[in-house]
Amino acid sequence: MSGWFGVLLAVALAAALTFLTLPVVAIFAQQPPGDLVSALGEEGALDALWLSLRTTAAAVLLILVVGTPAAYLLATRRFRGRAGLVTLIELPLVLPPAVAGIALLAAVGPSTLLGRAAQDAGLQLTLATAGVVVALTFVAAPFYLRQAIAAFEAVDATLLDASRTLGASPARTFARVAIPTALPGLVAGTALALGRALGEFGATLMFAGSFQGVTQTVPLAIYDRFATDFTAALALSAVLVAVSAAILLSVKLVRGPDAVAR
Amino acid sequence: MTARAAGLSIDARTPVGDLRLDVALEVAAGECVALAGPSGAGKTSVLRIVAGLLEAAHGRVACAGEIWLDTDRRIGVPAERRRCGYLFQEYALFGHLSAWRNVAYALHEAPRAQREPRARELLARFGLADRAGARPGTLSGGERQRVALARALARRPAALLLDEPLSALDARTRAAAARELAGVIRDAGVPVLLVTHDFTEAALLGDRVAVIDKGRVLQEGSASALAAAPATAFVADFTGAVVLTGEARRGDGGTLVVTLAGGGEITALEGEPGAVAVSVYPWEIALARPGEAAHDSARNHLAVDVLSVTAVGSRVRVGLAAPQPLTAELSEASARELELAPGGRAVASFKAAATRVLPL
Numbered sequence: 001m002s003g004w005f006g007v008l009l010a011v012a013l014a015a016a017l018t019f020l021t022l023p024v025v026a027i028f029a030q031q032p033p034g035d036l037v038s039a040l041g042e043e044g045a046l047d048a049l050w051l052s053l054r055t056t057a058a059a060v061l062l063i064l065v066v067g068t069p070a071a072y073l074l075a076t077r078r079f080r081g082r083a084g085l086v087t088l089i090e091l092p093l094v095l096p097p098a099v100a101g102i103a104l105l106a107a108v109g110p111s112t113l114l115g116r117a118a119q120d121a122g123l124q125l126t127l128a129t130a131g132v133v134v135a136l137t138f139v140a141a142p143f144y145l146r147q148a149i150a151a152f153e154a155v156d157a158t159l160l161d162a163s164r165t166l167g168a169s170p171a172r173t174f175a176r177v178a179i180p181t182a183l184p185g186l187v188a189g190t191a192l193a194l195g196r197a198l199g200e201f202g203a204t205l206m207f208a209g210s211f212q213g214v215t216q217t218v219p220l221a222i223y224d225r226f227a228t229d230f231t232a233a234l235a236l237s238a239v240l241v242a243v244s245a246a247i248l249l250s251v252k253l254v255r256g257p258d259a260v261a262r
Numbered sequence: 263m264t265a266r267a268a269g270l271s272i273d274a275r276t277p278v279g280d281l282r283l284d285v286a287l288e289v290a291a292g293e294c295v296a297l298a299g300p301s302g303a304g305k306t307s308v309l310r311i312v313a314g315l316l317e318a319a320h321g322r323v324a325c326a327g328e329i330w331l332d333t334d335r336r337i338g339v340p341a342e343r344r345r346c347g348y349l350f351q352e353y354a355l356f357g358h359l360s361a362w363r364n365v366a367y368a369l370h371e372a373p374r375a376q377r378e379p380r381a382r383e384l385l386a387r388f389g390l391a392d393r394a395g396a397r398p399g400t401l402s403g404g405e406r407q408r409v410a411l412a413r414a415l416a417r418r419p420a421a422l423l424l425d426e427p428l429s430a431l432d433a434r435t436r437a438a439a440a441r442e443l444a445g446v447i448r449d450a451g452v453p454v455l456l457v458t459h460d461f462t463e464a465a466l467l468g469d470r471v472a473v474i475d476k477g478r479v480l481q482e483g484s485a486s487a488l489a490a491a492p493a494t495a496f497v498a499d500f501t502g503a504v505v506l507t508g509e510a511r512r513g514d515g516g517t518l519v520v521t522l523a524g525g526g527e528i529t530a531l532e533g534e535p536g537a538v539a540v541s542v543y544p545w546e547i548a549l550a551r552p553g554e555a556a557h558d559s560a561r562n563h564l565a566v567d568v569l570s571v572t573a574v575g576s577r578v579r580v581g582l583a584a585p586q587p588l589t590a591e592l593s594e595a596s597a598r599e600l601e602l603a604p605g606g607r608a609v610a611s612f613k614a615a616a617t618r619v620l621p622l
Contacts, residue, residue: 158350158351158354159356161313161354162356163356164313164314164315165344165347166413166417167370167417168342172370180358181356
């Protein structure tokens, strides 16, 4: 690869790399690391971090428990209307976050039938931590479902047949053959959902509000501080970058050995 | 249809895609029936219906005195309770499990402590003791086939279903695998239903062969009976090569001389010494009256008894005993001219070049 075309490719890569990494690097370069750490000690910052981790974990757990069997069903059965169903499930992917927030309010807000039923059952959704989990689940689930459906579709159907002839029930086949075989795709989907949930902003703000320690996740806390205390906003951003990078890296590590084994 | 004590009995009428499957088969315990036909004939669908992996609109399947399927009585035992040892075409080994864990997967009803030793013992029986810890991805084709066989036998199945057991193997491994498979079939003691697109394979492994096309069994019988007296032109074409077995040794000029089991000698141009199967196409075999044959260029001349004469379209299939079953195909005119009739005698001639030798 020589001549002007090679130069063009190299320039394009350099431009992309600079544009994508410069802002991330800048978060750490703006302030001395000591200031970032001390800013984290500020009241509310750790609350936001702890809340983000808890709600994200809860949302992703919900997504895995419900989404994995649902994706398996969609991937392994052929029925009329299946394509339409998959599209419906994927819709939140392209929904603007503000619309997602409004949609959740309209569906399970305090003045709706479902919202009141939840409240009567002792489950406060709006302006409550449970509401954050609902918002995160709503926006992050399609990321996992899409990947999981594709991963299950790629599982050779004769493996599932073989499992049945070896005496395994459909449930055992799902747990012992389908999930392990689809695991790399499921892990990738989990990482996408984790990343999306961790960064969720718009829907949470509109549906659950921004109350410190209750519904103020890290992205909301960053937004809350950036006009008044830029250093604190930077510190929280740095933490989010670190956590997101850790997720990405661990996914690559999980998929790495398997990719080598194939 | 009566379910014989330990046999497998199948009767299925159902659409499968564009195909209308209409098949009835009986396989006795210890017997191997080879269901042979071209791809798309519905062979694998029959196995899948027996195993409970494919639903049949109308059907009955009974094995070892148990009814597995009876659509009239709304009986349909789920696949996991049918006790079928199913060898899949590409073996369908679980890539995330080692060889012994693949076998142990079938033993999950056994006490936990017995699973690993039993799985390893089964693998050892197939000469795979030192490969027990290997993942399927690192095994050779022949090793994979043996792991899959060990796995299919692990549950002590009531019936053994083999889907194109040799087709995923290269020619080199195939002979050894065929020999081993023949042993497994012999020792299984349960009904064995084998599916293949290769008539030679069906003839070597099956006690009986059922030729299937477009969802229907066209003819059923021993391989030599099918070749000698095909019921339809399709069976005639499909049964193609006649298979004779014998012991090969080197002859002069690089040729191979095969002493046939039961008598007779054949010369071939290529092949290795040892136990062999020799195949010849019926249309390569010329017949002559006894004592009249020696004038052509063919190297192989066998004195034969005429067993049957069957017209198939404008051709005539002649079933012969050499003393192994042999089949010749002639035009109607030559058959008339030779006055062939069951009970008569003839000389069968064919060129050494028309003889294919497969190691056994």
